[in-house]
Amino acid sequence: MIRPAPAAKFRPGDAVRVLTTEKEGHVRTPAYVKGKRGEISHVLGTFPDPESLAYGGNGLPEKVLYRVVFRQADLWESYEGSTADALYVDVYEHWLEPAGEEG
Amino acid sequence: MSGNGHDGHPHEELRHESSPWAARIRAVEELLVEKGVFTHEEVRAQIEHTEARTHENGARLVARAWVDPEFKNLLLSDTKAACSELGIDASGPVELAVVENTERVHNLIVCTLCSCYPRPILGRPPDWYKSFAYRSRAVREPRAVMREFGLELPEGVEVVVHDSTADLRYMVLPARPPGAEGMSEEELAALVTRDSLIGVAIPREPARTQ
Amino acid sequence: MSGGVHDMGGRREEFGPVDRTEHEVQDWERLADAVNYVLNAKGHKTTDEMRRAIEGLEGYREMGYYERWAAAAELLAVEKGLLTQREIDERAAALEKRWAGE
Numbered sequence: 001m002i003r004p005a006p007a008a009k010f011r012p013g014d015a016v017r018v019l020t021t022e023k024e025g026h027v028r029t030p031a032y033v034k035g036k037r038g039e040i041s042h043v044l045g046t047f048p049d050p051e052s053l054a055y056g057g058n059g060l061p062e063k064v065l066y067r068v069v070f071r072q073a074d075l076w077e078s079y080e081g082s083t084a085d086a087l088y089v090d091v092y093e094h095w096l097e098p099a100g101e102e103g
Numbered sequence: 104m105s106g107n108g109h110d111g112h113p114h115e116e117l118r119h120e121s122s123p124w125a126a127r128i129r130a131v132e133e134l135l136v137e138k139g140v141f142t143h144e145e146v147r148a149q150i151e152h153t154e155a156r157t158h159e160n161g162a163r164l165v166a167r168a169w170v171d172p173e174f175k176n177l178l179l180s181d182t183k184a185a186c187s188e189l190g191i192d193a194s195g196p197v198e199l200a201v202v203e204n205t206e207r208v209h210n211l212i213v214c215t216l217c218s219c220y221p222r223p224i225l226g227r228p229p230d231w232y233k234s235f236a237y238r239s240r241a242v243r244e245p246r247a248v249m250r251e252f253g254l255e256l257p258e259g260v261e262v263v264v265h266d267s268t269a270d271l272r273y274m275v276l277p278a279r280p281p282g283a284e285g286m287s288e289e290e291l292a293a294l295v296t297r298d299s300l301i302g303v304a305i306p307r308e309p310a311r312t313q
Numbered sequence: 314m315s316g317g318v319h320d321m322g323g324r325r326e327e328f329g330p331v332d333r334t335e336h337e338v339q340d341w342e343r344l345a346d347a348v349n350y351v352l353n354a355k356g357h358k359t360t361d362e363m364r365r366a367i368e369g370l371e372g373y374r375e376m377g378y379y380e381r382w383a384a385a386a387e388l389l390a391v392e393k394g395l396l397t398q399r400e401i402d403e404r405a406a407a408l409e410k411r412w413a414g415e
Contacts, residue, residue: 002198002271003198026361026364026365028216028269030215030216030268030320030322031320031322031323032242032243044270047269047270050269050364051361053359053360053361054361054365055362055365056362065269065270065271072264075242075323076243079244080247081245081246082258082260082261082262084261085245085246085261085262085263085264086262087242087263087265087266088264088265089265089266089268090266090267090268090269090270090271091269092269122339122380123409124341124345124377124380124383124384125340125341126405126409127383127387127405128341128344128345128383128386128387129341129344129405129408130401130404130407130408131348131383131386131390131396131401132344132348134390134400134401135352135390135395135396138395138396140352140355140357141352141355145351146347146348147347149346149347149350149351150343150346153343153346153347153350154343215321215322215323216319216321216322218378227338229335230332230334230335231333233378234332235321235324235374236330236332237331238321238322239321239323239324239325239327239328240328240331242323243322243323243325244325251330251331252333266322
């Protein structure tokens with residue numbers, strides 16, 4: 001953890017899914033992980049909300065940021081490489097929901 | 104210090120520049136100075152600050168981590184603290200993180216949304232890092248991209264891509280090359296290329312003779 | 314899967330091999346870089362505002378990297394009320410004229 005996040009909703013190992021929300025304007029969630037299932041790798045801390053900062057806002061309330069790990073094979077069709085290959089993306093909490101059981 | 108294009112300008116002449124944005128950004132800078140928003144000196148100091156930071160900072164961090172396991176732990180767990188231990192200025196709002204290559208894992212860094220890059224320890228990003236080709240393909244086909252850079256990894260090595268989308272900037276801690284036993288920290292740092300700190304390459308191997 | 318023009322991840326069909334040629338950073342590019350950093354450091358704008366401004370540029374795909382930075386600095390300077398578009402246009406025209414005339 002880089003900064004404190006006492007109110008973090010998820011913990012390392014939790015299965016999560018990235019929301020598919022089509023939000024207009026500036027967001028830091030890349031489209032290619034939307035709707036994809038991953039796992040919380042690290043709780044990175046609480047940071048000002050970029051979606052507020054981008055429009056001159058004060059970034060409050062701050063958002064918990066997580067490092068989320070995805071299996072490359074879950075992200076792309078016909079991915080070339082090992083099934084162990086992985087991709088990490090830093091995602092803010094309000095873009096994540098619990099994913100429940102695999103499948 | 105009026106905006107006459109002379110006193111205190113970081114660079115005097117831009118007439119050879121072809122982009123129409125050369126004049127526009129100069130106009131913005133001059134006007135902001137005239138309005139007292141900032142001074143030419145502050146802009147010049149910022150340019151010098153940027154020029155002074157290169158991947159040599161990252162190479163020093165790596166070389167120390169190769170010879171000092173405790174420092175390596177610090178580099179991986181608290182990168183800014185590791186920087187200050189070597190006198191590298193990593194203050195500022197951006198957080199830094201370092202990910203370790205091992206025999207089994209190879210890391211690659213990209214920013215698909217813009218050009219996030221750990222400037223305090225790597226300097227200005229290379230053009231290719233900011234290119235649409237790298238940004239689009241590094242997450243989709245990292246092995247193919249690395250092959251273009253001349254790096255072919257065995258199937259058994261797990262490729263891990265980090266898309267630095269938010270508040271952290273990532274650097275790779277490459278594995279120490281074979282044959283580097285007994286080298287000084289300075290000699291080790293010279294093996295650490297910029298590209299090996301991004302993950303599209305591995306460090307140089309020490310020369311066999313000499 | 315969609316996303317803005319800047320949201321590049323996975324769009325490999327649109328781009329070929331990575332061009333590894335480095336161009337020499339030009340003076341105006343250093344300036345565009347520094348102006349943005351100093352404006353941030355002084356609290357006049359944030360990195361996220363700059364990203365938002367860049368993502369909204371009509372010519373995103375056609376512009377050079379630091380052209381996008383220069384355009385974002387200009388847009389935000391106007392948006393924040395630090396400068397007017399007119400004074401920037403006039404000064405830029407005057408500079409062009411001076412550089413061309415020498």
